[in-house]
Amino acid sequence: MCRHLAWLGRTRSVASLVLEPPSSLLVQSWAPRRQRYGTVNADGWGVGFFVPGRSRPARWRSARPLWGDPSFASVAPVLHSGCVVAAVRSATVGMPLEESAVAPFTDGHWLLSHNGRVDRAVLPPVRDAESTVDSALLAALVFARGPDALGDTVREVGAADPAARLNLLAADGARLLATTWGDTLSALVTDEGTALASEPWDDDPAWTDVPDRSLVEVTPDGLTVTPLDRPARR
């Protein structure tokens, strides 16, 4: 199972999110603290972020482990953004091992990461998936339905595959959307912005756990959590 995170708030370096915290994604790639499925996230990693003046996110992905990408470590301190999605991957058995199978996926406007698995046979046919990996097909479905229908899409897919795990994390530069469906997610709200992460990247007591089967929305005004057991807000 992968680990992912997102940030919306004050502009900060990508390194401060992905590499520098004591339990950063870098550390989580070999020593996650709350991971329920899989032990090491060595099958690739990716980061996408929005910068002023460009509506489309910039993205850097790799099929290598995050610790095997030292060039990124030299660049990350000078990449700055106020809206970031990043992930490290532990590939589900049978899924392709390639850069295009690594989150975050994009339709050019949204970034989306999937922590979990889903039976590809239950997904409706979609166009423009970046890879045949389950997560890319799911991302293409979310993009096709529209991220504002994220809660409905997760409920529908979860009903079609009761064994599915569907923790999703999406961003468009102005807000974050996330779901919990089978795995952990924590939130950190500060004066400088809001972080969502599969697990806390440090021991700050301000981190809170998001209940399973929730829809999370983060805007500059704050964070809202809605149970997915009842119809989502549209």
Ligand code: GLN
């Ligand atoms: N199923 C996805 C993959 O194979 C995500 C796996 C995960 O969350 N560990 O990449």
